[in-house]
Each structure stands twice: as structure tokens, then as C-alpha cells.
Amino acid sequence: MKKLLPFLFSFSGVFIFSQQIESFETILNDKISIRALEVDADKVWYSGTDSKLGFVNVKNVKDQKQIKLSEDKLQFRTLAQDKDSLYAVNIESPAYFFKIDKKNLKYQRVFTDMSKAAFYDAFHFVNKKLAFAFSDTDDNRLKLTMYKDGQWSFFENKIKLNPGEAAFAASNTNIASTRKYLWVATGGKSSRILRLNFKSEEIKIFNTPFIQGESSQGMYSIDFYDDKFGIAVGGDYTKQAANINNIATTNDGGETWQVQASGQNAGYTTCVKIKPNSKGKEIISVGDQHISYSSDFGKTWKKISDEKGFFVCKWMDENTVVFAGKDKISVMKLKF
Template sequence: MKKMFTLLFSVLNLIVFSQQIESFETILNDKISIRAIELFDGKVWYSGTDSKFGFVDLKNPKNQKQIKLSEKKLQFRTLAQNKDAFYAINIESPAHFFRIDKKDLSVVNIYTDTLKTAFYDAFIFVNDEHAVTFSDPAKDLNLKLSFIMPKLNSVLDFNTLTKREGFNSIKLNEGEAAFAASNTNIAHYGTNIWIATGGKNSRIIKIDYTTLKSYIYKTPFIQGESSQGMYSIDFSDDKFGIAVGGDYTKQEANINNIATTNDSGETWQIQASGKNAGYMTCVKIKPGSKGKEIIAIGDKHISYSSDFGKTWKKIADEKGFYVCKWVDKNTVVLAGKDKISVMKLKF
């Protein structure tokens, strides 16, 4: 009887989960770890381990291509794009900034950061002419911010570029850094950039890249250990945002690992503490939902919220995904260990 009850319970769980998943298809299998993806021209583009870069056609997965950005076996956890090209930076020093032309996939190394502490965590375009990336801090604990200037094919140090305009360097605390988890611990809306940190302190750094004003806000997120803090953030507008994370060494821990803001990051409210599936590495707000509908993934689950992140439902036990992105209002592409998959949802 007990076995029958357990089996029935498992079947009911699968039914509940499948009510929101219409289909789940893996469109790429390869020996690769993928933590950064972009969408362009009906394809999902990725960067990953062993210097691999490529695409898979979402409508015709057989149409795919992969190239090497370097003869060296570099690891990539960043990827960004403007109308002309993709840009990617490998983790660890020396950090090479690669530009990949969208027309012919030709690759150019436009800059190399030889600083021993170089470790670029995320990379994002704020408009078609400017991108922002940041690295782990050097020994002086100043956050290393850089502007990418695609038209000039150059990289300009944010602090050097703006010193004469009165920009104050942002100093992190000892043991505070960022996680190169899914290229999503940096977000932007309008002229605002938000950066999420973790470790000994888990804070939000907000920068207006036109006025160069910066603000640092404390959060109630789990923090204090090197593995704890915010891993991923997203904003639906200039006010509402969400942060997820936790402790990657304790995947099931689910206390103070989700928080939302309604005032542009100044204050944060913990959500669903003790009532979620645990550690999350990537969060994305559904386009057009104004923050109401959100998907998040961890190494061991896919979860969904339909009430601005207040409550969460685990919709799948899929493992090994690190990054996700909405394709449209019903479709999400996910990537991670050795695979890229497409999930269609029904509501």
C-alpha cells in the first residue's frame, strides 16, 4: 500500500509539473559547459568551454555551427551583442576580449587584460554603441568596470575614462565579489546599470552611465560565506527587479535566496524564504509581463513565479542548466552542461 501511495504521489507530481510544460526538446548535445547565451536571427548563440562558440537554429536544430575563438582552451562565461557583432571574454587571466562579426563569423581579439586578478563576470550592451563589463577587483578592492566601444574596437577603463569628470571609484569589501554564473549578475534599463555582488557581502551597485553617479545598497540576501549571495538579477523597468541565488555548495538551502525591489534597487524584500526549490543561478522576467511572470533555474530545477516572485512552483527537476532566456511569451531556451534545450510552456 505504501509503495502504491508513493507511486501515485509521484505520478500526480508529474501531472502537476507537466500542466505548465507543453514540450521539452534538447537541440544541442556536446562536450561543453555553457553559461552565456544570446538570441539573434532565429538562433541561439552560445559561448562555452574549450573556446567553443556557435549557434543552433531554433526552428531547424540540424542547422548549427561551431567555431573556436582561440587555439587555446579558454573558458567563456560571457556573451553580448550589438547589431554588428558578438563579444565574449574568457574568464581567468589573461582575459581576451573577442569580437565575432555577425556576417562572416570572423574573430578578432580587440583587447587583452593581463592583470593577474582579471576575471570577468558579466558583459552587457546598454545600447548599440556601448557595452559594460566588470571584473573581480584587484588588491585595492576597486571594482574594475570597463566600457566597450564597438565603433572604435577598443576597451576603456571606466575609472580612467571618467576620473576627470569626478567619478569616484567603487570599492568592494574584503571577500566581496561577483559570480560568473550565467552572465546575468548585471542588468540594465534605460540609463541605469545594476550589478549584484556576493560572498562576505551581497550588495547592489547602481550606476547611471550618463551622469556617472553611483549608489551602493545593502540587501537582506544570504551572505557571509564565499559561496553565498546574489547570482542573478533582472529588471522589468526602472523600478521593479528581482535577484536570486543562495549557496552553490548547499543546493537545497532555500533561506533568504530570493528578493525583489520596487524602488530601483534601494531596498529589497525577501520572498518565499524556505518555500522554494533552493539555489538558483539565473532569473529572467517574462517580456511584457511587467515583472509578474518570472522563470528561474538552478543546477537541479526549473521554477516559475506568476506573482512578482512572491511564491514559486518547481515545474521540472531538470538538472545541469545554468542559464536561460525567453524566446517569446511561451518559449524558453536553456543551456548548461553538455546541452541546449528548448522548453515550451502553456498557461
């Protein structure tokens, strides 16, 4: 049974940055690991372990519902949405793509990937007619499942990944897009940016100065404010305190990257999100061991909480961020 445990300012470390934190409240407690969030008006949608998917209303936490998409204990680390529906795909093989009606939570399977190597790291809607899901593959090729104009298919391309190059299903955020581009971040023994131009359908690949070379290293999360400015975070999940070459920004759409705050940040980071309407200046990030904030385009960072167990974050508005992870969803109100 789910239990609500609302409380304010009880997270350790929150007073480090308390002049900007108005409140920090847990709105959902459950036995679940959550690595994917979507926000629709006042509802926070989530997917996670044990085939669970649900929502909680931030303004009325009693307004919540949870379902199981399968009798099997599937693990979901992806979630995407259009106006009327949610979409999720599990990480195991076979990979089942589910479509869930937001109004009544009725669901159906709409696509299946039978590949033995199927492991979906992120699912992302570019617009209401176009979406991409990124999966591991057994032949070092770039594997994107595409939803376009109501049809599901594998996106045809000739891109080969480097040996040991893969991705991380850490927070459903190693894909980002604008109207012009789609970016995919890889990690492992090679950590690169793949950029798809929607108009030309050309994919370009760019090297990064990110920490890489081991299967646990590389970019875990990216976000772009526009066609030019973007940020990437990550590190090494086996060395959570390591903070060298684990944050980088770009000002040319991902072609070149500049390492930021190397040796001067809170370490391994699983999710990064740019504040709406900030032009990229204000950014929040989260890792298993911290929540951090930047107010200068990612150049410097302040740890605002030592709270552990969050994997993913998402802005609800310019003053509100929702976090999720191990057994909980929490909401932070910020003052500026």
C-alpha cells in the same frame, strides 16, 4: 562530434507543471559547459568551455555551427551582442575580448586585460554603443571594462568593494540595465547592489538582505523589468538545497529589497529572467537542480522540472524559453 537528441517530455519532474508545458526539447548535445546565451531571431548563440562558441537555429536544428576562438582551452562564461557582432571574454588571465561577426563567424581580439586577477563574470550591452563587463580585481575596487562608441577602456570610479565581496560567473547575468540605470550584483562575504546612473555617472551602493557572509553565498543573477521593479536570485552553491534568503525583489530601483519565498523555493539558483511584456509578474529561474516559475512577481514559486545541469536561461518570446548548461541546450514551450 556533436549529436542532436530531440525529445519531448522526457525530463524528470516535467509533469509537476505539465498543464503549462507544451514541449521540452534538447536541440544541442556536446561536451561543453555553457553559462552564457544570447538570442537573435531564431538563433541561440552560446559560449562555453574549450574555447567553443556557436549557434543553433531553434526552427531548424540542422542549421548550426561551432567554432573555437583559440587553440588554448579557454573558458568563456560571458557573451554579449549588438546587431552585427557577438562579444566574449574568457575567465582566465590574461582576459581576451573577442569580437565575432554573426554572418561569417570570423573573429578578432579587440581588447586584452593583463591583470593577474582578471576573471570576468558578466558582459552586457546597454545599447548598440555602450557595454560593460564586470571582473574580479586584486585591490577590492569595482572593475568594469567599458565599450563606448567603438572604444574600449576601464570605467573610472572610486568605488571600493568590501573585503570578500566579489561576484559569480554563473550565468552572465549579474549585470542588468534600463535606459536610465546599470545594476551590478555582488556576492560572497558581502552581497550588495551597485547602481550606475547613466546621466549623472554617479554610482550608488545598496545593502541587501540576501544570504551572505561566506565566499559561496549571495546574489548570482538579477533582472529588471523597468527602472523600478527588479529581482535577484542566488543562494549558496555548496548547499544547493538551502533556500533561506536567496530570492528578493525591489520596487524602487534597487534601493531596498524584500526577501521572497524564503524557505519555500527550490534552493540555489543561478539565473533569473522576467517574461517579456509581463510587467515583472511572470518570471522563470533555473539552478543546477531545478527549473522554477513565478506568476506573482516572485512572491511564490513552483518547481516545474527536476532536470539537473542547467545554469542559464533566456526568453526567446513570450512562450519560449531556452536553457543551457552541462553538455546541452534545450527549449521549453509554455502554454498560458
